[in-house]
Amino acid sequence: MITLYSNGLTSVWHILGVGAIGMRWARKLKLAGEPVTLILRDEAKLREFVSAGSGIRYLSHVGEEFIPFPATSLNDPALRIENLLLCTKSYSLAAAYEAVVQKVVAGANLVLLCNGYGVQQRLGADASAFRVWAASTTSGANSAAPFHLTLAGDGRTELGPLNNLAKESVHPLLNLPRHTKSADIEATLWRKVAVNACINPITALYELKNGEVLNHPNAYERMESVAAEIEELAIALDKPLFETSLLKVAEDVCRTTAENLSSMLQDRQNRRASEIEHITGALLELASETNLTLPHNRQLLHEIRAIEAETLSPSDIGGK
Numbered sequence: 001m002i003t004l005y006s007n008g009l010t011s012v013w014h015i016l017g018v019g020a021i022g023m024r025w026a027r028k029l030k031l032a033g034e035p036v037t038l039i040l041r042d043e044a045k046l047r048e049f050v051s052a053g054s055g056i057r058y059l060s061h062v063g064e065e066f067i068p069f070p071a072t073s074l075n076d077p078a079l080r081i082e083n084l085l086l087c088t089k090s091y092s093l094a095a096a097y098e099a100v101v102q103k104v105v106a107g108a109n110l111v112l113l114c115n116g117y118g119v120q121q122r123l124g125a126d127a128s129a130f131r132v133w134a135a136s137t138t139s140g141a142n143s144a145a146p147f148h149l150t151l152a153g154d155g156r157t158e159l160g161p162l163n164n165l166a167k168e169s170v171h172p173l174l175n176l177p178r179h180t181k182s183a184d185i186e187a188t189l190w191r192k193v194a195v196n197a198c199i200n201p202i203t204a205l206y207e208l209k210n211g212e213v214l215n216h217p218n219a220y221e222r223m224e225s226v227a228a229e230i231e232e233l234a235i236a237l238d239k240p241l242f243e244t245s246l247l248k249v250a251e252d253v254c255r256t257t258a259e260n261l262s263s264m265l266q267d268r269q270n271r272r273a274s275e276i277e278h279i280t281g282a283l284l285e286l287a288s289e290t291n292l293t294l295p296h297n298r299q300l301l302h303e304i305r306a307i308e309a310e311t312l313s314p315s316d317i318g319g320k
């Protein structure tokens, strides 16, 4: 059902970035009764989607369910967007935004679901004609093949405004289950990137499940050093992290997600670019404003870059 809100926008959502997390939100919105249209990057991808039956295959422990969706491509001249979920990786966000911006009406809601740090805030500042929001989620999703979705944990999603126009507006998506307003989305993104920087590169480098880091002497020792450096950075930048230590929080995440493969490890295994530049790289960029050099984080960045340089073609390496 299409609802018309007091700000003149309807409840129709478009999703750009039809990967794991984009499909998860497409399903969530559909279950909540919201109209959703998927946007594929070009005609070839749209044809692939149509050949797959014009929908996504959702695989769960009870079996397989086919969920149909209307879809279009970025080339559609009639495309007009009032609410947009941008679900690309952090290194594709700016290009995806540039590719779609002409189709977005002034005042539209843009919700950014990517991980990483910095890229969201930059887009929030650049896209001042729109209400730009960041969403940070502990829910997960995987996609073993195009338009195939499996869920990985049903966590919480926090949402908050990234620019002035959004700050004066009603939060979108709060009708979805386990979606709440973030009291301070900037702090939420900061804490998330700090935890990701402790876990992701180490799991990818040593090829460990999250829980295995705790029992691997080298990996655990490196997580300790990385976390200590990020704590120092947080103090230098006056950006507080957690009431307890970052190491303790990272350990808890490793424990509660013990069987999970981090996204960076999955990227390594699937020979895809990781988001290292927008996680560890983003912290190093922030450190350049201080007198800290974060040597353990820097070493990890170099090691992951070296793996990607060996396994990916130069054009596939993310965020460079």
Ligand SMILES: NC(=O)c1ccc[n+]([C@@H]2O[C@H](COP(=O)([O-])OP(=O)(O)OC[C@H]3O[C@@H](n4cnc5c(N)ncnc54)[C@H](OP(=O)(O)O)[C@@H]3O)[C@@H](O)[C@H]2O)c1
Pocket (backbone or CB within 6 Å): 016, 017, 018, 019, 020, 021, 022, 039, 040, 041, 045, 087, 088, 089, 090, 092, 095, 096, 099, 113, 114, 115, 116, 137, 138, 139, 140, 141, 142, 143, 152, 263, 275
């Ligand atoms: N998956 C999770 O559990 C999870 C959880 C929390 C947060 N996140 C964050 O969510 C973001 C997305 O993750 P993901 O796992 O969903 O990644 P993903 O499966 O790789 O999906 C990204 C999608 O974006 C598409 N895309 C990239 N550039 C595009 C463009 N210019 N136009 C149209 N489509 C474009 C890609 O299409 P192509 O395949 O055609 O390149 C791909 O389908 C990441 O920042 C991740 O850290 C993920």
